[in-house]
Amino acid sequence: MQKLPRSFYTQRTLTVAKELLGKIFIHKIGRRSISGMIVETEAYLFNDPASHSFRGLTERNRPMFYTGGFLYVYFTYGMHYCANIVTFKEGIGEAVLIRAVEPIDGIGAIITNRHTDVRHFKGVRHLHSLTNGPAKFAEAFSLTKEHNGIDLCEDEIFLTKGKNVSSSKIVTTTRIGISAATEKKWRFYIKDSAWVSKK
């Protein structure tokens, strides 16, 4: 399966956020890989008070200012990582947060990754809870600060075409967990998917 090219990621951010639905996210670890279909995304734009890039370039948000097709992984709440796909042009500072995926390959590894702390075990009793949230996705797919700034046009972490999601299957809503620009409808998910973080 062919990797998505740079030209996919350098489109307008809101376009990429919608088009990412149905795409396959793949992380190759040694000879194995973990993969899943993206079912929920959120866009963060350059003039967006909810975006990490809003106050300009800093050490933390540097990858957001790369050209489209890089990964931006950040650490939050003292314990979680979240992964974004950088979009649009170099120097702008836009990205799409991956909020949920439907597991495809490497389910065993996903379960292991999500069970590393026994205290979390009870929360993973239902399969959909493995990857229905941005920090759950990052943990399930072993995405940490090591992967911050990685190029998705290389061979370790990349996306493939997956399935086409018609626009009638895309639900558009406000974003979750933010305190600014709460009125912007920049969250997208696949209607009827059991794997989204919240209806």
Place this chain on the structure above:
DNA sequence: TCCACGATCGGCT
């Protein structure tokens, strides 16, 4: 140097 806060999650009421 200090310190408030966060694109979350899981457990508890």
Place this chain on the structure above:
DNA sequence: GCCGATCGTGGAG
């Protein structure tokens, strides 16, 4: 529905 965990970041002073 609410709350605590836990720490890197960056704005303030």
